Amino acid sequence: MEKKDLIIRVAGEGGEGIISSGDFIASACARAGLEVYTFKTFPAEIKGGYAMYQVRASADKVWNQGDTFDVFCAFNGEAYELNKHLLTPGTAIVYDYPGGDFEPEIPEGVAGYPIPMSATAKELGSYRAKNMVALGALSVLFNIVEETLIRVLTDKFAKKGEKVLSINLAAFEKGKELAAALEKKDEWALAEAQDPKDVIIIAGNDAVGLGAILGELDFFSAYPITPATEVAKYVSIHIPKIGGTLVQAEDEIASISQVLGASYAGAKSMTATSGPGLALMSEMLGMAAMSETPLMLVDVQRGGPSTGLPTKHEQSDLFLAIHGVHGDAPRVVLSVEHVQDCVEMTIEALNLAEEYQTPVILLSDGSLAFSTQTIPTPKPGSYKIVDRKLWDGQGTYKRYQLTDDLISPMANPGTPGAMHISTGLEHGEDGAPKYAPENHELMHRKRFDKIKPIVDRYPPAELDGVEGEADIGIITWGSTIGVVREGVARLVEQGYKVKAMYPKLMWPMPVDQYEAFNSTCKQILVPEVNFQGQLSHFLRAETSLKPIPYTICGGLPFTPAMIVDKVKEMV
Amino acid sequence: MSVAALHKVEMTPKEYKSDVAPVWCPGCGHYGILNGIYRALSELGVDPLNLMVFSGIGCSSRTPYFIDSYKMHTLHGRAGAVATGAQLASPEKAVLIVGGDGDGFSIGGGHMPHMARKNVNMTYILYDNGIYGLTKGQYSPTSRPEMTAYTTPYGGPEEPLNPLLYMLTYKATYVAQGFAGKPRDCAALIKGAIEHKGFSYVNIFSQCPTFNKIDTVKYYRDLVGPISEDHDVTDRGAAMELARREPNKKVPVGLFYKEDKPTLDERVAEFVTRVGGKPDYDLNKVLDLSRP
Numbered sequence: 040m041e042k043k044d045l046i047i048r049v050a051g052e053g054g055e056g057i058i059s060s061g062d063f064i065a066s067a068c069a070r071a072g073l074e075v076y077t078f079k080t081f082p083a084e085i086k087g088g089y090a091m092y093q094v095r096a097s098a099d100k101v102w103n104q105g106d107t108f109d110v111f112c113a114f115n116g117e118a119y120e121l122n123k124h125l126l127t128p129g130t131a132i133v134y135d136y137p138g139g140d141f142e143p144e145i146p147e148g149v150a151g152y153p154i155p156m157s158a159t160a161k162e163l164g165s166y167r168a169k170n171m172v173a174l175g176a177l178s179v180l181f182n183i184v185e186e187t188l189i190r191v192l193t194d195k196f197a198k199k200g201e202k203v204l205s206i207n208l209a210a211f212e213k214g215k216e217l218a219a220a221l222e223k224k225d226e227w228a229l230a231e232a233q234d235p236k237d238v239i240i241i242a243g244n245d246a247v248g249l250g251a252i253l254g255e256l257d258f259f260s261a262y263p264i265t266p267a268t269e270v271a272k273y274v275s276i277h278i279p280k281i282g283g284t285l286v287q288a289e290d291e292i293a294s295i296s297q298v299l300g301a302s303y304a305g306a307k308s309m310t311a312t313s314g315p316g317l318a319l320m321s322e323m324l325g326m327a328a329m330s331e332t333p334l335m336l337v338d339v340q341r342g343g344p345s346t347g348l349p350t351k352h353e354q355s356d357l358f359l360a361i362h363g364v365h366g367d368a369p370r371v372v373l374s375v376e377h378v379q380d381c382v383e384m385t386i387e388a389l390n391l392a393e394e395y396q397t398p399v400i401l402l403s404d405g406s407l408a409f410s411t412q413t414i415p416t417p418k419p420g421s422y423k424i425v426d427r428k429l430w431d432g433q434g435t436y437k438r439y440q441l442t443d444d445l446i447s448p449m450a451n452p453g454t455p456g457a458m459h460i461s462t463g464l465e466h467g468e469d470g471a472p473k474y475a476p477e478n479h480e481l482m483h484r485k486r487f488d489k490i491k492p493i494v495d496r497y498p499p500a501e502l503d504g505v506e507g508e509a510d511i512g513i514i515t516w517g518s519t520i521g522v523v524r525e526g527v528a529r530l531v532e533q534g535y536k537v538k539a540m541y542p543k544l545m546w547p548m549p550v551d552q553y554e555a556f557n558s559t560c561k562q563i564l565v566p567e568v569n570f571q572g573q574l575s576h577f578l579r580a581e582t583s584l585k586p587i588p589y590t591i592c593g594g595l596p597f598t599p600a601m602i603v604d605k606v607k608e609m610v
Numbered sequence: 611m612s613v614a615a616l617h618k619v620e621m622t623p624k625e626y627k628s629d630v631a632p633v634w635c636p637g638c639g640h641y642g643i644l645n646g647i648y649r650a651l652s653e654l655g656v657d658p659l660n661l662m663v664f665s666g667i668g669c670s671s672r673t674p675y676f677i678d679s680y681k682m683h684t685l686h687g688r689a690g691a692v693a694t695g696a697q698l699a700s701p702e703k704a705v706l707i708v709g710g711d712g713d714g715f716s717i718g719g720g721h722m723p724h725m726a727r728k729n730v731n732m733t734y735i736l737y738d739n740g741i742y743g744l745t746k747g748q749y750s751p752t753s754r755p756e757m758t759a760y761t762t763p764y765g766g767p768e769e770p771l772n773p774l775l776y777m778l779t780y781k782a783t784y785v786a787q788g789f790a791g792k793p794r795d796c797a798a799l800i801k802g803a804i805e806h807k808g809f810s811y812v813n814i815f816s817q818c819p820t821f822n823k824i825d826t827v828k829y830y831r832d833l834v835g836p837i838s839e840d841h842d843v844t845d846r847g848a849a850m851e852l853a854r855r856e857p858n859k860k861v862p863v864g865l866f867y868k869e870d871k872p873t874l875d876e877r878v879a880e881f882v883t884r885v886g887g888k889p890d891y892d893l894n895k896v897l898d899l900s901r902p
Contacts, residue, residue: 069902297695306699419893452680
């Protein structure tokens with residue numbers, strides 16, 4: 040397969056401008072009409088520690104972070120040490136030398152470009168401009184459109200005053216000069232600029248916030264938690280613009296409680312958290328299910344359990360999202376693949392909560408949270424927005440009336456003739472507590488059966504790969520889908536009979552779709568980033584499938600190469 | 611509480627009663643508090659349609675069932691947090707929270723300071739009987755150490771907390787204390803709390819004849835005394851001094867403190883004004899911020 044993309048990894052000490060360098064490259068690529076997918080890792084500490092930012096850019100759609108880098112830019116010795124095993128023939132390294140804290144050994148077949156980043160920045164009077172020296176060098180060496188890069192830098196630094204701007208631009212120029220004096224020893228170059236597209240470039244967490252705004256959210260209650268806090272940050276900036284409210288609660292129990300109360304009062308309401316927060320919220324999610332109160336929650340998963348790996352990637356909250364509650368309580372659980380999903384499925388999740396009067400959990404994950412991606416600019420007003428079914432004022436109002444679709448009309452406070460109690464106690468149709476055995480069974484059936492139609496109404500899971508019979512069928516979820524897409528494409532091109540299924544409605548499970556997929560595959564492989572194989576578990580429990588789990592949990596996502604290798608090993 | 615919800619209807623106290631009758635034990639102080647609530651709602655002409663009553667779990671948390679209004683019977687300890695969300699989402703409505711000392715200060719204790727300091731525009735009526743009644747009589751955060759109970763057969767090993775000092779410390783803007791044995795006084799304090807714009811807290815001693823055998827009606831009658839008329843209700847320091855519990859000192863009942871300051875919903879509404887918020891705001895302007 041011809042390689043059309045370029046993957047640049049910048050790494051060094053947190054606080055050295057690694058993240059801003061990556062952002063500049065990503066923005067410049069997007070301005071040049073390229074598709075961008077970024078991937079970052081950073082320490083849980085505020086200052087220091089190893090930080091890494093990888094930009095993958097291509098004229099074609101990019102679905103994941105890629106296998107490894109083509110070009111590595113090392114800001115310090117630690118970054119070099121952590122990445123040197125990836126310096127395989129064909130790759131290139133740009134490194135801080137002389138004047139840095141290390142002198143790398145350049146392996147045979149690797150193009151090495153020493154650039155005195157630290158020394159040059161010091162000469163210019165600002166050590167903080169080190170990353171600009173690196174950027175200048177990268178732009179010359181790898182054809183990162185200089186014009187767009189300078190525009191991005193100017194836009195960014197102009198806000199910080201003339202002096203800061205001029206030092207940074209000077210550092211950038213110096214980096215260019217230094218690189219121009221070196222002999223180009225590799226073939227790597229960014230794709231040629233394309234016609235500008237109508238895109239935005241946005242990170243997963245911000246995109247969830249954007250979805251909330253486009254989804255006409257009224258109320259958001261937040262409690263800070265890595266890696267979900269940016270959702271609240273984005274919403275806090277923009278929700279007042281549509282007349283809504285964001286408050287920060289004293290803990291996650293309070294934030295989910297406030298969301299429930301706001302929803303009861305008639306507001307479209309949500310919160311965002313990560314696994315530890317979701318664990319604290321589980322009792323109130325039971326109350327929302329019991330009282331049939333619409334409520335939406337985004338869980339940006341991180342490495343667990345307990346404090347775990349707060350800044351690292353994992354998909355290990357599927358058990359908690361689906362079954363983390365006392366008693367029998369229905370939920371709807373969705374998962375997002377990429378940043379565009381973060382926008383659109385947040386709107387969908389809000390809609391489903393309102394329509395089915397039930398808690399809806401949207402699962403994102405740590406790598407998607409901070410991954411910036413180019414996506415077609417969303418069109419405000421073009422999305423279907425669903426509000427709760429309200430009582431029509433006819434007859435006697437019963438909050439939990441057994442209607443044909445089992446969805447009882449709601450009456451927001453203030454509605455004449457419909458005063459009622461919403462309670463966590465088991466209740467009859469009128470909302471009054473009722474403990475009769477037959478009533479508990481009846482009401483359980485109501486609450487569970489009302490969400491069943493979602494399975495048929497929700498768009499079927501996307502299928503990928505070969506048509507008809509396949510040797511291997513891959514089922515995966517969340518951001519792992521983007522990795523599998525590329526793995527499957529490579530395998531199919533190499534003649535392997537591989538297909539894939541990408542469910543986004545995790546619960547209730549589309550059992551018939553899984554069975555149909557299974558009937559065309561000799562073996563089912565389920566890659567996911569958790570220890571126990573959580574989706575495999577649900578497939579075994581709920582379907583006749585015999586999935587082969589492929590689990591990793593090292594804090595990093597899969598790569599397409601890992602999928603390819605695994606399938607080849609199985610066939 | 612929201613002024614918009616007041617003086618909307620003319621209803622007798624009885625007309626605020628729902629079809630459900632209380633099932634508290636005979637002699638329970640909660641009956642007196644409930645009557646005080648009916649009376650206060652009537653005197654203020656609170657429109658039941660625009661009244662939301664929240665409770666957690668406990669004997670007193672059954673109160674919403676007995677009031678004709680919109681209401682929510684939530685989880686143990688969470689009434690205040692749920693009510694906060696409802697109040698912010700619907701600031702024109704009247705919001706009342708009812709519950710007990712265990713619900714409010716033990717399992718729900720983490721929420722109490724924040725309702726107060728944020729000045730959420732709602733009224734919290736705490737039925738303080740120094741016992742967990744619904745679980746058959748365990749010591750609570752306001753139980754006296756000498757009380758033997760279900761899980762404290764040798765007496766309580768802990769110091770009780772002081773609800774009024776707690777609320778004054780965290781800057782509740784209306785703080786009062788009453789005794790269920792004086793329902794008219796309770797009604798007046800509850801009325802003042804509901805009329806107050808901001809977070810109002812009323813602590814009401816309520817005897818539990820079934821499980822709390824030491825805090826009897828006679829005990830409370832001997833314990834409490836009126837606040838002297840020269841107490842300045844705008845002086846938080848003086849209020850805190852009054853709230854200090856000392857041996858052989860009468861425990862004051864009446865209004866301790868009252869302050870007018872912006873409520874949380876008013877402050878949040880300022881943000882909307884500041885950014886020019888409106889339902890048809892041009893969201894393309896938001897999207898433009900994410901252009902590369």
